[in-house]
Amino acid sequence: MTALYDYATDTSVEAPVAELRSVSKWYGDTRALHAVNLRVDRGEIVTLVGRSGSGKSTVLRVLAGLAGQHDGRRSVQGAPAVAFQEPRLFPWRSVRENVGYGLSRRKITRAEALSRADRALQEVGLADKARAWPLTLSGGQAQRVSLARALVAEPQLLLLDEPFGALDALTRLAMHRLLLGLWREHGFGVLLVTHDVDEAIALADTIVVLENGTVAHTLRIDDPRSQHGQRDGRTDEYRSELLARLGV
Amino acid sequence: MTTRDSPATAAIGAGPVVAPTVSWRRRLHVRRWEILRWLSPLAVLVIWQAGSAAGLIPADVLPAPQTIARAGIQLVGNGQLAAALRISGLRAIEGLALGGSIGVTLGTLVGLSRWADAALDPSMQMLRALPHLGLIPLFILWFGIGELPKVLLVALGAAFPLYLNTSSAIRQVDPKLFETAEVLGFSLWQRLRIIVIPSAAPQVLVGLRQSLAISWLTLIVAEQINADAGVGYLINNARDFLRIDVIIFGLVVYALLGIVTDALVRILERRALRYRV
Numbered sequence: 001m002t003a004l005y006d007y008a009t010d011t012s013v014e015a016p017v018a019e020l021r022s023v024s025k026w027y028g029d030t031r032a033l034h035a036v037n038l039r040v041d042r043g044e045i046v047t048l049v050g051r052s053g054s055g056k057s058t059v060l061r062v063l064a065g066l067a068g069q070h071d072g073r074r075s076v077q078g079a080p081a082v083a084f085q086e087p088r089l090f091p092w093r094s095v096r097e098n099v100g101y102g103l104s105r106r107k108i109t110r111a112e113a114l115s116r117a118d119r120a121l122q123e124v125g126l127a128d129k130a131r132a133w134p135l136t137l138s139g140g141q142a143q144r145v146s147l148a149r150a151l152v153a154e155p156q157l158l159l160l161d162e163p164f165g166a167l168d169a170l171t172r173l174a175m176h177r178l179l180l181g182l183w184r185e186h187g188f189g190v191l192l193v194t195h196d197v198d199e200a201i202a203l204a205d206t207i208v209v210l211e212n213g214t215v216a217h218t219l220r221i222d223d224p225r226s227q228h229g230q231r232d233g234r235t236d237e238y239r240s241e242l243l244a245r246l247g248v
Numbered sequence: 249m250t251t252r253d254s255p256a257t258a259a260i261g262a263g264p265v266v267a268p269t270v271s272w273r274r275r276l277h278v279r280r281w282e283i284l285r286w287l288s289p290l291a292v293l294v295i296w297q298a299g300s301a302a303g304l305i306p307a308d309v310l311p312a313p314q315t316i317a318r319a320g321i322q323l324v325g326n327g328q329l330a331a332a333l334r335i336s337g338l339r340a341i342e343g344l345a346l347g348g349s350i351g352v353t354l355g356t357l358v359g360l361s362r363w364a365d366a367a368l369d370p371s372m373q374m375l376r377a378l379p380h381l382g383l384i385p386l387f388i389l390w391f392g393i394g395e396l397p398k399v400l401l402v403a404l405g406a407a408f409p410l411y412l413n414t415s416s417a418i419r420q421v422d423p424k425l426f427e428t429a430e431v432l433g434f435s436l437w438q439r440l441r442i443i444v445i446p447s448a449a450p451q452v453l454v455g456l457r458q459s460l461a462i463s464w465l466t467l468i469v470a471e472q473i474n475a476d477a478g479v480g481y482l483i484n485n486a487r488d489f490l491r492i493d494v495i496i497f498g499l500v501v502y503a504l505l506g507i508v509t510d511a512l513v514r515i516l517e518r519r520a521l522r523y524r525v
Binding site for chain 1: 424425427428430431432433434435438442443446447523524525
């Protein structure tokens, strides 16, 4: 194996928005993560790939502060925003109220929160659904609301746990495009967990391959992204390398 | 929809010019089950009335609907019914409020906290196994024969359905929503207001409907004993004077109270579920 670039010890760049240093996590007698080093720089998109049970989601949960006790160091700038595979909206609250809840940590009035929610909904192209019930939305629309809720507080770090996994292929491409647009606009760092290698390549600056709870490989991708989230350069090359790493 | 004929005729453009008789028949046809539902109890009433008039049903066993209605009008007219309803209603409301708030409070605690579940639930299940109507002799010895034992008995009966439904409703709140609350940084109050209450409301309202039904039933039994006012007293008093018409009217009042209050809660239920489209 080639020498891995060790993000954890490289101090030449400015402080990352999220960093794990030799993080291990046990669930009872099962070790979910073992000495994981990972960093997400300001405005960087890191995608985390791995087979089922490799610990992808655990990494995300540790970063989100949802995993409870763990060994090693976790540092995150500000409160990370999270969007899950299911939109997890509150069905008994209108779409704009749901988005407004993204501002719960802020000491602002309800009216202010709702007006910012409306702006966030505009950004994800759902201004006309502000007053709708979440159950009236399509899967893609609900996921866009979930994204708006995550981004309304203008976080520095966005954690995405297979957020497009349940969407059909066309909607997924539209969501990639939307995410990249928002990312260019706001410059937040992203950690995206996915099992879709093509998605990982299309979106990432850095791809991290997880295997049995440890970082098995890190891949920098410098090729420019096109509007549609397609990668012009050596996509095939990356894909075969990743698939080989994943043992497919 | 109602003005449209069969698809075949509509397809050749005859749709808008449908003869009114056809549309009338069609409407009748579409609503036939609803109509039948109304017809069947009406038919029972008509047969009952006719049977009484023909002397087939002895009036001292079961008076005619007309006689019962007349007794009712009389009780409404002289204000006896209003006075009785006020007393009975107060007993039911006080008992339901007391028992219901105990049930909802304990149910919430048990649903939210493992500690409360382990500490309280076994005792609650034990108490629930007691037939609360069987406690009447005990309640008379403990609390006498005034309003207190009646209200407490209603409270005891009403507490359990709300307790059981509340605790199970809260246990069934989607844990993923709590996780989302964690991510969003919700306070405890926000968790209750935005997640627990709206999520549990539909099942708690089912509990409320059951508690209401038990409240009325308990009240009816409690009022049979030592009542000097209320609908139960009206009925008991009528028994002493062999006024079967008044007794049956009193029963109808009980039934209506049950139906009306149940319908009110159903309106609340619909409101609590208005987001389900």
